[in-house]
Amino acid sequence: MSSVLYDVPGPRGRRRTLIWSAVSTIVFAGLVALVLWQLASTGQFEADKWEPFTRPGIQRGILRALAATLRAAVLAIILSLVWGALLCVGRLSERWWLRYPAGLVIEFFRAVPLVLLILFVFFGFTNSFENLGDRLEDTLPPSLANLLAVDQLGTLAPLVVALMLYNGAVLAEIFRAGIHAVPRGQSEAAYALGLRKSQVLRLILIPQATRIMLPAIVSQSVVVLKDTALGFVIAYLELVRQGQLIYNQFRNIIPTAIVVATIYVAVNMTVSLLATWLEARQSRRYGRQAVAAAEAAIPEATAF
Amino acid sequence: MDVLLANLDGILAGFRTTLSMFAISGLMSLILGTVLAAMRVSPIPILRATGTGYVTVIRNTPLVVMFVLIVFGLPEVGIRPSFFVRAVLALTLYTAAFVCEAVRSGINAVQPGQAEAARSLGMTFGQTLGLIVLPQALRSVVPPLVSILIALTKNTAVAEVFGVTDAAYELHNLIRDHPQAVYALFFGVAAGYIAITLTIAGLGRLLERRLVVIR
Numbered sequence: 316m317s318s319v320l321y322d323v324p325g326p327r328g329r330r331r332t333l334i335w336s337a338v339s340t341i342v343f344a345g346l347v348a349l350v351l352w353q354l355a356s357t358g359q360f361e362a363d364k365w366e367p368f369t370r371p372g373i374q375r376g377i378l379r380a381l382a383a384t385l386r387a388a389v390l391a392i393i394l395s396l397v398w399g400a401l402l403c404v405g406r407l408s409e410r411w412w413l414r415y416p417a418g419l420v421i422e423f424f425r426a427v428p429l430v431l432l433i434l435f436v437f438f439g440f441t442n443s444f445e446n447l448g449d450r451l452e453d454t455l456p457p458s459l460a461n462l463l464a465v466d467q468l469g470t471l472a473p474l475v476v477a478l479m480l481y482n483g484a485v486l487a488e489i490f491r492a493g494i495h496a497v498p499r500g501q502s503e504a505a506y507a508l509g510l511r512k513s514q515v516l517r518l519i520l521i522p523q524a525t526r527i528m529l530p531a532i533v534s535q536s537v538v539v540l541k542d543t544a545l546g547f548v549i550a551y552l553e554l555v556r557q558g559q560l561i562y563n564q565f566r567n568i569i570p571t572a573i574v575v576a577t578i579y580v581a582v583n584m585t586v587s588l589l590a591t592w593l594e595a596r597q598s599r600r601y602g603r604q605a606v607a608a609a610e611a612a613i614p615e616a617t618a619f
Numbered sequence: 620m621d622v623l624l625a626n627l628d629g630i631l632a633g634f635r636t637t638l639s640m641f642a643i644s645g646l647m648s649l650i651l652g653t654v655l656a657a658m659r660v661s662p663i664p665i666l667r668a669t670g671t672g673y674v675t676v677i678r679n680t681p682l683v684v685m686f687v688l689i690v691f692g693l694p695e696v697g698i699r700p701s702f703f704v705r706a707v708l709a710l711t712l713y714t715a716a717f718v719c720e721a722v723r724s725g726i727n728a729v730q731p732g733q734a735e736a737a738r739s740l741g742m743t744f745g746q747t748l749g750l751i752v753l754p755q756a757l758r759s760v761v762p763p764l765v766s767i768l769i770a771l772t773k774n775t776a777v778a779e780v781f782g783v784t785d786a787a788y789e790l791h792n793l794i795r796d797h798p799q800a801v802y803a804l805f806f807g808v809a810a811g812y813i814a815i816t817l818t819i820a821g822l823g824r825l826l827e828r829r830l831v832v833i834r
Contacts, residue, residue: 320748321662336664336665339663343665359695423813426773426816427809428776429776430776430777431805438795541680547683548780555683555684572687572688572692573688575684576680576688579679580675
């Protein structure tokens, strides 16, 4: 698309491109060299700063923390899908006493910083969650209790609940866009056959909208995954918190931050690839415009 | 409620920090993001690759990790500006990647005929982009840019954990000292953030109406 901005270069254009390429290469190489030199001169590449990552104990700790990150992300995604669906149905309702409160809740949770939500749920309810965790530890089978990390429920639950409240509100807006993206004729035909509103929603709109929205939902999952890093604020033992424990012990902030960032980028890019693949597939099946409409609802729902 | 009212001065001072963090990093990330977008559509392969690489890495890194790297990492290599400056830097570098993507989609949405006409008049890439395409693109991306600025406002709260005494920091301290007042404190401070985001959204709509190009 951007190729409209310049012609296929002739001899002079090629020379100009070459000169500018050379100039920018030198500038970037200079910048990279400056950063590397600064890092090297303060001893960031010394072996003792990186050696901890070769120890099996540290590696196991990082893997456990990655599992904790993924656990929080998966729980938060599942719960926010449910919460978002409820809010969306409320918002689309014909009854004003459902529609207005649902709209208010959506607007409120979209406008409040996630850090505030996490602090609120943590300081307001962490004791109740801890008690619940103790009780679950006694009742659930040990394998399930381990999988859900009920012994950490005091920090896991506030993080997951806050993520659910925020991302559910965002997803509700995505769902609404997805339902509006289903061609009008579909619901008109269903009404003409005598289906009730709930039947139209359940049998006609939701099955089609879900497929249209799938890429947008997966993109939103990346956002949730990144936001689990805020569990750090309330000391939930996820990747960033684990990183903090490591760099407090070995005084290697920069190597640790680089390792943690690399893990996040690798995981998120894998999920993003899934989103891109899904988007291409769904666009082929349901039309580019419908899928793009649902995708466009994400920035509109002010999500990072 | 009493706790909220008794500490109103501190909270308002916190919001002043929040607002200045937002204003500075918002302006800088708009500039940096536009430059990155120009790089990503330029004819120079290395500029395109650098822009793409930057956006890919930053968009997949959590903001908290950016903060750790810059707020805690910079002093390690002997660069020690204040917490505030480091937080603004982290927010700017993070938000610029999202601004870049918004501006780039705006550039792609400008009708090809515009750029073709500019080229047929003999304009160079810089002239085509700077005089013809970008002015139209920026007008059309006001809504997504406003969303990004609103998200930035909310993201400034992360700086709270990294030693910046903003509104979220005041809330964190107060809520820790007065756990009985958790509802009043949360809804009070949340109302402040909502007021800011609603103001930005309102200004954005105003700007959009002034700038919109009717085709």
